[in-house]
Amino acid sequence: MTTTTRFIEVENLHKSYLLPESGRINVLNGVTFSLEAGSTLAITGHSGSGKSTLLTLLAGLDSADHGRIVINNAVLTDMDARSLHRFRTTHLGIVFQQFHLLPHLTAGENICLPLELQGRSCSPDIRHSLLARVGLTARSEHLPGQLSGGECQRVAIARALAVKPLLLLADEPTGNLDLTTGRDVADLLFTLVQQEQMTLIVVTHNQELAARCSRQLHLTHGVLQ
Numbered sequence: 001m002t003t004t005t006r007f008i009e010v011e012n013l014h015k016s017y018l019l020p021e022s023g024r025i026n027v028l029n030g031v032t033f034s035l036e037a038g039s040t041l042a043i044t045g046h047s048g049s050g051k052s053t054l055l056t057l058l059a060g061l062d063s064a065d066h067g068r069i070v071i072n073n074a075v076l077t078d079m080d081a082r083s084l085h086r087f088r089t090t091h092l093g094i095v096f097q098q099f100h101l102l103p104h105l106t107a108g109e110n111i112c113l114p115l116e117l118q119g120r121s122c123s124p125d126i127r128h129s130l131l132a133r134v135g136l137t138a139r140s141e142h143l144p145g146q147l148s149g150g151e152c153q154r155v156a157i158a159r160a161l162a163v164k165p166l167l168l169l170a171d172e173p174t175g176n177l178d179l180t181t182g183r184d185v186a187d188l189l190f191t192l193v194q195q196e197q198m199t200l201i202v203v204t205h206n207q208e209l210a211a212r213c214s215r216q217l218h219l220t221h222g223v224l225q
C-alpha cells in the first residue's frame with residue numbers, strides 16, 4: 001500500500017503560557033494545516049495572535065501543550081530535545097526580524113556558523129558562494145555593526161541557506177527594513193526559495209509579502225483559517 005504524506009502536517013496544535021499575574025493564556029487552540037513540499041505559505045494575523053509562537057513550535061524551539069507536528073516524515077512533537085536540535089540544525093533554516101547575527105563575528109563567519117556547529121567544514125569556496133548568492137561578496141570581513149539592516153538580513157538569509165534546508169521559516173523578515181530594502185530582501189528570499197526548491201513559511205503583517213506566497217492562512221482566536 002502506498003501512503004502519501006504531506007511535507008508538513010500539523011494537527012490540533014495547542015500552546016498556552018502561564019503568566020504570573022493573570023494565570024494561563026491560550027495562544028494556539030487547535031492549529032491544523034498541511035503543506036506540500038515546495039509551497040510558500042504566509043501566516044498572517046493581528047499582533048499577539050500567536051504567529052511567532054506557531055513558528056517557534058514549527059522550528060522545534062519550544063514544545064506544544066498538545067498536538068502533532070510532522071515535517072518530512074519526522075514527528076517533531078515526539079522528539080526529545082537532542083533530536084529536535086539535530087533536526088533543526090540539519091533541516092531547517094530560520095530568518096528572524098531582528099537578524100540575530102553574532103555581533104563579534106564577521107559576515108562570512110556568521111554565515112559559516114551553522115555548518116561549523118555541525119562539525120562540517122565551511123571552506124572559503126562555500127563561504128564565497130553563499131555570500132555571492134545574497135550579493136555580498138565584498139562584505140565577507142565586515143562585522144554586523146558595519147552593515148546596513150538590509151545587508152544584515154542578507155547575511156542572515158545566507159546563514160539560513162548554509163545547511164541547504166528543506167524548510168525555511170521566516171518571522172517578519174522585512175519587518176525591520178524600509179519599504180524599498182524590504183522589497184529587495186523579499187525578492188532575494190523568493191528567488192532563492194525557488195532556486196533551491198525549498199518550502200517557505202513566512203509570518204508577516206506585510207500584505208505585499210504575504211501575497212507573494214502561494215498560500216495564505218490567517219491566525220485568529222488561536223486557529224488558522
Ligand SMILES: Nc1ncnc2c1ncn2[C@@H]1O[C@H](COP(=O)(O)OP(=O)(O)OP(=O)(O)O)[C@@H](O)[C@H]1O
Pocket residue numbers: 017018019027045046047048049050051052053054
Ligand atoms: N514566552 C512567553 N511567555 C508568556 N507569554 C508569551 C510568551 N511568548 C509569547 N507570549 C504571549 O503569547 C501571545 C502571542 O504572542 P506571539 O509573539 O506569538 O504573537 P504574534 O502574533 O507573533 O505577535 P506580533 O505580530 O506582535 O509579533 C502574546 O499575548 C504574547 O504576549
